[in-house]
Amino acid sequence: MPRIDGPSRGEGLQAVAMAFLILEHLARHRGDAGVTELARALETTKSRIHRHLRTLLEAGYIVQVQDRYRIGHRLVTLGRAVAENFDLATMAREEMRTLRDRVGQTVVLSRAEPLGAVVLATLPGEDTIEISAKSGALMAPHCTAQGKLALAHAEPALRERVLLSRLDLRTPHTITDPDQLRAELERIREQGWATAAEESLVGVNALAAPIFEGGGGMVGAIALLGSIQFIRRDPAAEQIRQVQQAAARISARLGWALDSARG
Numbered sequence: 001m002p003r004i005d006g007p008s009r010g011e012g013l014q015a016v017a018m019a020f021l022i023l024e025h026l027a028r029h030r031g032d033a034g035v036t037e038l039a040r041a042l043e044t045t046k047s048r049i050h051r052h053l054r055t056l057l058e059a060g061y062i063v064q065v066q067d068r069y070r071i072g073h074r075l076v077t078l079g080r081a082v083a084e085n086f087d088l089a090t091m092a093r094e095e096m097r098t099l100r101d102r103v104g105q106t107v108v109l110s111r112a113e114p115l116g117a118v119v120l121a122t123l124p125g126e127d128t129i130e131i132s133a134k135s136g137a138l139m140a141p142h143c144t145a146q147g148k149l150a151l152a153h154a155e156p157a158l159r160e161r162v163l164l165s166r167l168d169l170r171t172p173h174t175i176t177d178p179d180q181l182r183a184e185l186e187r188i189r190e191q192g193w194a195t196a197a198e199e200s201l202v203g204v205n206a207l208a209a210p211i212f213e214g215g216g217g218m219v220g221a222i223a224l225l226g227s228i229q230f231i232r233r234d235p236a237a238e239q240i241r242q243v244q245q246a247a248a249r250i251s252a253r254l255g256w257a258l259d260s261a262r263g
Helices: 009-028 037-044 046-059 072-084 088-103 145-153 156-163 178-189 235-253 258-262
Strands: 062-065 068-071 105-114 116-123 204-212 216-229
Touching: 009 037, 009 046, 009 062, 009 068, 009 072, 037 046, 046 062, 088 105, 088 116, 088 216, 088 235, 105 145, 105 204, 116 145, 116 216, 145 178, 145 204, 145 216, 156 178, 178 204, 204 235, 216 235
Parallel strands: none
Antiparallel strands: 062 068, 105 116, 105 216, 204 216
């Protein structure tokens, strides 16, 4: 059998992993970066970063502007193709229906965004008076259950920018104090679910749990939405259990595993 010269299998995997880390860093920070910044962020040498940048440049996945690098057209095209095949609403439809049938309240699915959560789909509840959320609506990061979940799991720098920005007072129950909201977000991360009792709209509450992808990042949330009469400030244990289990099952379909996340 002929010998193939070149890097070992382990070295090849490390090279692929580093290339992905560079692309993730450029995509996550929504801007450009230099060799020194990338080397510092990824804890490696500038020569190694430069070698990978040249490869990504030649492949069209990044572009160079003077001594800075940013995401290129080929990666954008690839991202669109992936997005078309990654339809969270379609993947979660059955779990939304199961949750609605078990609890009776409106179920809302949202996608995590830097500035909150965007509603992807809503399944009406069984009450005579319907409380719903419009598809495409942006749920504020400081006064909605889905938005607070997204903020709780966001990059620390982004979270601090939101906390130090103007927090609109929607109702007398809206949290507008940065320190109070910061403590609330910490509690949300620890318990694994969030509520927003009358924080966005008087008389309305939501109970949401995060949806994670295989790498452990939060990509969305599934929530119950209804009157404060049926989703209390301190939700029933069974409601919390049902929402968290629905979120976990959707996350599992995305490749997320609790044990690997803890590791």
